């Protein structure tokens with residue numbers, strides 16, 4: 001199967017399996033797992049933050065940060081296409097009583113600065129207090145768009161001026177850094193917290209790391225415990241995470257080139273629409289313009305030909321490239337799509 005549903009399907013590499021086997025372990029609730037301590041120090045250094053904390057998943061990372069920033073009844077400003085708003089089971093509200101205030105994401109993944117400004121509440125007993133602005137880089141729903149350092153700095157400046165924190169959902173922040181040819185610190189400078197995922201393009205089996213100031217991470221550690229995320233000998237997870245950070249970042253460029261090749265191939269198939277020029281990282285969307293098939297039939301036909309994709313909305317599908325997908329797989333997938341749409345691809 002050529003599995004393009006997500007980069008979460010990546011399997012641990014041989015080096016990760018060996019690192020897991022040999023990992024030094026301890027009880028992390030006592031902060032005594034040497035492998036976790038090493039991963040957390042490495043992640044903090046890499047992202048230019050003071051401290052870091054290993055969590056189970058990207059979802060746990062985002063909710064842990066939100067609950068650390070905001071008290072019940074306080075408000076977070078976030079994009080209407082953000083993963084936190086769309087895909088995290090309403091956790092910030094359900095678990096933290098945080099009031100989500102959405103504003104539109106532009107196609108490039110940004111939130112307009114004047115709309116952020118307008119969304120911030122005045123000090124008035126009728127209103128919730130605005131505590132947090134959430135950004136997402138790269139932006140999952142916006143074709144994997146990468147936010148720039150200038151844009152991030154502008155949001156940070158606005159937030160500082162208004163006394164509000166900035167959280168960055170950086171599940172794929174290394175994709176953003178590699179795509180723009182820059183150190184990842186350029187993209188995290190000034191934010192109050194960042195959440196990175198080890199288990200997406202970086203191919204580790206489990207885990208995310210949140211980073212912030214020492215004081216923030218100390219408070220987040222209590223929230224993680226409350227959420228049931230105190231993981232004991234989780235150095236077996238951290239060991240793979242260390243390999244991910246050390247060895248799997250630069251190769252993301254291959255995934256980006258493959259995503260572009262995939263989009264270009266698909267753009268030649270009648271009945272499907274995609275936007276190759278928007279593809280900068282490893283995510284693309286296709287629209288089924290020719291309505292000969294139902295969405296389910298389209299997915300099933302492709303599956304018969306050995307290709308899997310995900311289905312985020314009516315007549316809309318998502319494909320991600322990753323470590324398990326070669327350039328030859330891309331060409332096979334394009335052929336399969338062409339065959340399903342009844343065309344020969346030259």
Ligand code: TLP
Pocket residue numbers: 005006007008056057058059060062083084087136138139140169171172197199208
């Ligand atoms: N995204 C998954 C699905 O939930 C949609 C995927 O296949 O892309 N932030 C962003 C930007 C994400 O894309 C995801 C996962 C998360 C957070 C949550 O990470 P996990 O799945 O580890 O909880």
